[in-house]
Amino acid sequence: MEPLNAFDDVKTFETDVIDIYESENSKYSKLADLSHMEQLDYMVNRLASMFTTSIAFKGGYMLNKLIPGSRMTFDIDFSIEEKKNYEVIKNELGRIAIEFEKAGIIADYKIKDSIAPTSSGGIDMYAASGEKILGVDVGLHNISYGVKHYNIKFTEVQAFEFERMLSDKIIAILSRKRFRRAKDLYDLYAITNYTSIDFKKLVEYIEIRGGAEWDHIPFSDDVIVQYRKAWEKLVLIDSTVANVALDKPEFDDVLFQFYRFIMPVKNKLDCTKWSPLERRWK
Structure with missing residues (x-):
């Protein structure tokens, strides 16, 4: 049995969606029952737990959390300032993708190997049909300005x-x-x-x-x-x-x-x- 992710116990959803002491089969079953937005929330929870001030969320996901009745988004967008952090993020995105595969949420995924100021990193996740159904876009930007702390119920994040x-x-x-x-x-x-x-x-x-x-x-x-x-x-x-x-x-x-x-x-x-x-x- 593969070890459960080390970041799972940092923060949990208030609805107690995932419990690290459950069996892997039970964990993947609960992942499979998550709604689309809860899948995005799960990824944000994992990523926000890794970094406190060196990551800033933005885009449609944050608008969805801040403005009631906003449009649905299929991606998470965030920026990092230090390129070296991308290697850690890639590893975590890979672990999340493997979990989503085992839960039957996705059939395939592709992680972008590098990141630059003019070229974003991240991951694209696909259904069996080849359609992209989830994604994470990681930008390399200055996040020393225009960023504040938000409480989005299930976790706390830094965001634009x-x-x-x-x-x-x-x-x-x-x-x-x-x-x-x-x-x-x-x-x-x-x-x-x-x-x-x-x-x-x-x-x-x-x-x-x-x-x-x-x-x-x-x-x-x-x-x-x-x-x-x-x-x-x-x-x-x-x-x-x-x-x-x-x-x-x-x-x-x-x-x-x-x-x-x-x-x-x-x-x-x-x-x-x-x-x-x-x-x-x-």
Whole structure:
């Protein structure tokens, strides 16, 4: 019998999903019964237990935890600052993948061997059909700013602040290299409908991140046409109800709110806070 993972006893779900003193068969049976989101939670719990301050979660997973009714995500995204930590993370991802294989959750997986500032690491997990069903994306980034502590019920994590998340999404939306990022538009819309945003902090984080192509907004008519097509094709799954699509807002409403949010940032107007209720800067 293979030894159970050494990190299993660091933290446990409040629902007592996995008990390290159970037999392996019982453990894998319980893993197999986890919902999709619980599978992601299980991976986050394992990874967060390994590092306290040298890892920062972000992306759709964190939005799902912070904003009720957010879109379903099939990946976990986080950043590390020290490249040497990736070897430890790869080993842990491999152990998790083997457990998921034995539990019948996945049929195959592929771990990315290396990581660089312009090339993420992580793991892709596949069903027997070859379809990717789970994944972890690991970026190599500066996490000395724009990170805070969150309690997400079953564990505690370091993760990006909303302003840091938005700085990344804004740069992606403005970039032609990552064109037609409809999910980023949706996430920006969801965040700005939900929480207040610190104007100075957002501007600062965009400048630290670098690469914002401000001359690309307002969008040209051709770009709007292409974004609209990408929006129409975008399918968002409800994270609370299995296999149920979320109702998307109208593209024109999303674009209007994007402009209302981004133009004062571009022009560095004298603003303080974004009001999610009034949907404007103050």
